[in-house]
Amino acid sequence: xxxxxxxxxxxxxxxxxxxTIVEAPDWHPIRTFVEKAQNKPVGRLVSRKSxxxxxxxxxxxxxxxxxxxxxxxxxxxxxxPHRLEIxxxxxxxxxxxxxxxxxxxxxxxxxxxxxxxxxDEIDADPDYAFKIAMVPSAMRRIRSGK
Numbered sequence: 053x054x055x056x057x058x059x060x061x062x063x064x065x066x067x068x069x070x071x072t073i074v075e076a077p078d079w080h081p082i083r084t085f086v087e088k089a090q091n092k093p094v095g096r097l098v099s100r101k102s103x104x105x106x107x108x109x110x111x112x113x114x115x116x117x118x119x120x121x122x123x124x125x126x127x128x129x130x131x132x133p134h135r136l137e138i139x140x141x142x143x144x145x146x147x148x149x150x151x152x153x154x155x156x157x158x159x160x161x162x163x164x165x166x167x168x169x170x171x172d173e174i175d176a177d178p179d180y181a182f183k184i185a186m187v188p189s190a191m192r193r194i195r196s197g198k
Contacts, residue, residue, distance in 0.1 A: 070139040071190030081106060081132035083150055097121075099129065106131035112167040113152050120155055129155045133164070138183070138190050149183045164191070 076082045079102070096105040097117045108114040108131060120129040133154035138147045155163040166184065168174055174181050 071186075072137045074135045074137060075133070079128070079130060080104070081130060082135050083107070083132040097131075101126070102128050102130060109152075110167065112169065116153055116165065116167055120153070125158050127156045127158045129153055136187065136190060138186050140186075147179075147183050147186065149187060151187075 074082065092110045093114075094107070094109050095114065096107055097114055098105045099117065099121055101121055106117065108117060113131070117129065117131065120126045131153055132150055134151070136149040136151070138149065139145070140147060151164045152167045153163075153165040155165065157163065164187075174184055
């Protein structure tokens with residue numbers, strides 16, 4: 053299959069996908085542990101704004117949490133805020149995506165953040181790149197109720 057055909061097939065899969073957000077109750081992370089087997093630094097950061105300790109995987113996530121804690125434009129933040137379940141094509145294949153951070157801003161907007169060093173980190177894994185590409189359209193469908 054050529055690269056053009058592959059992109060067309062993936063675009064068709066995105067167009068027919070269905071998505072659901074699964075959240076933990078009471079502003080808790082959906083994933084409360086971090087993977088230690090990935091050779092990444094891991095830990096927990098205690099947040100006064102969010103009134104809990106939250107898991108982080110990698111110094112980039114920890115750094116963004118520390119910035120969010122100090123930034124007056126951020127009202128509250130949550131690590132691993134939800135699981136986005138995306139059913140692809142006929143619904144047999146399900147992709148799960150866990151965003152790194154959700155930030156509730158003082159103006160009422162919500163930011164969903166994926167922390168990466170570079171786009172190359174996403175592109176290195178075609179399945180992960182596909183999930184990331186699907187997230188915006190899946191979120192739009194959920195917001196619109198379709």
